[in-house]
Amino acid sequence: MDRAVEYEAVIGLEVHAELETRSKMFCACPVVDVTQAEPNSAVCPVCAGMPGVLPVVNRRAVEYALRVALALECEIAPMSLFARKNYFYPDLPKGYQISQYDQPLARNGRLIISTPTGERAISIRRVHLEEDTGKLTHVHENGGSYSLLDLNRAGVPLLEIVSEPHLTSAEEVRAYAVALRSILRYVGANSGDMQKGVLRIEPNVSVRLRGDKELGVRTEIKNLNSFRALERAVAHEVARQIELLRRGEPVFQETRGWDEVREVTFTQRRKETEDDYRYFPEPDLPPLEISREWIEEVRRSLPELPYVKRQRFQREYALNTYEIDLLIEDRFVADFFEDVIRSAPQVSPHAVANWMIGEVFSLLNQTGVLLEESHLSPEGLAALLTMVQRQEINQSTAKNVLAEMFISGKSPEKIVSEQGLAQISDETVIQEWVEDVLQAYPREVAAYWEGKEGLRQWFFGQVMRAAQGKANPQVVHQVLQRQLEQRRKAKG
Secondary structure, three states: OOOOOOEEEEEEEEEEEEOOOOEOOOOOOEOOOOOOOOOOOOOOOOOOOOOOOOOOOOHHHHHHHHHHHHHOOOEEOOEEOOEEEEOOOOOOOOOEEEEOOOOOOEEEEEEEEEEOOEEEEEEEEEEEEEEOOOEEEEEEEOOEEEEEEEOOOOOOEEEEEEEOOOEOOHHHHHHHHHHHHHHHHHOOOOOOOHHHOOEEEEEEEEEEEOOOOOOOOOEEEOOEOOHHHHHHHHHHHHHHHHHHHHOOOOOOOEEEEEEOOOOEEEEEEEOOOHHHHOOEEOOOOOOEEOOHHHHHHHHHHOOOOHHHHHHHHHHHHOOOHHHHHHHHOOHHHHHHHHHHHHHOOOOOHHHHHHHHHHHHHHHHHHHOOOHHHOOOOHHHHHHHHHHHHOOOOOHHHHHHHHHHHHHHOOOHHHHHHHHOOOOEOOHHHHHHHHHHHHHHOHHHHHHHHOOOOOHHHHHHHHHHHHOOOOEOHHHHHHHHHHHHHHHHHHHO
16 A cells, blocks of 8 residues: 555543542442552452342442533433443453443533644543452462452442544543543542552544544553553554554454553454443442432532633733643642742742742652642742742752751741851852952963853852852852952953
8 A cells, every 4th residue: 555645543532530439339348549458358248249239329429420520511411320231351250340331420521632733622422430340460470370359449439431532643642631630630539640540541543544534443452551651552553553554454443452561552352342241221220310409519519620720820820831731730739839829929920830840849759749748838838939039048048948848847937047048148248258269269260361251150159169058149140250350450
């Protein structure tokens, strides 16, 4: 086939988000961290699929699902049905999964994403409730292999969010996933901790000749749990399918996995169809009825959502897109930022954003803690930035003070007082330091006069070292420049 023929990708996403409830979807078993809890320590006859047991719907899970669906501007069904989705895997103890099929909780929503060419609204096909499966751990040792089954996760409330196939590139897929994760976290439905598997993404990928209306054969990539893996897996799968079509070979409808080491997708099984699952209504659960009053109550409880917050930050604070995206990704961080601004009105929003994105985020990355887990308060950071604004301390000192505040929770005023870190702006004192440095390095001074202008910054560093970082940098620059010129004229 002519390699000049252009293909386009058509991609839809299925996202599975575990809901932040204390108990499971259909029983009273606690939801535990499967990476920490003793295996099979949170299991009862209901989630273990024993005969004769009856499921009961978790009201809080339904409320979280409504929060997400409303945040995605979906139409909420006044009545939805649960169904049995039959398939037989070792991690599914009942031999079927309770899910929703032809009458889901919500339909016809949208999610606005940012792309290099502007904003796009991606349609949401459906949002529905179901239960999670157990967890298999595959062990290979002594020349053999076996699998261990942990049912702690079986029955955990799961929300599935299915987009229309409106995404066209790996970059758009990543933008969609980032935006959706942000909404899930904002409304409190999901922690967004992808490494723990509480948010899993499954892209459905196909390609077709550019301009065609008919969809190509799709493949599904299972259980991707990082943005990096998602973007790379989709990019690889699009390229793989295009190469197959160019060689005149078929693309099979199948489920594929992602090999993180080799960075390739691989066949897991041929994709099941809806008929294979043999859906039928769950006989042990009545229809799920949602009153208009409940919907409006949940709608009123929603926080300001990321898309709205982005527009407001642009309008009120004149920040650039990069700054806004980093600040609003986490609701606590966004609120913290605005609390700092309210506590330090004389400090520009841009300066606050720079300190948050630079120094504060750096401390969070170094320590591995969340901002809400640190000892840093908005009022404390506002006080620190106010001290910098008033030239009571310089930037270098402020960074050291911030690190101490982050650990101890002390106020910046107390740290500066206890450690004698107040900035020195007295020209007489600074002039003595400058003269001492210039007298100590006569050869460097001579080299500077001969044209090595870069030495002026080196002199500055020596003066700041002599001042133990406490000198006012602006005054040091002024005095240093004046002294160098005076010595040049004196030399003749």
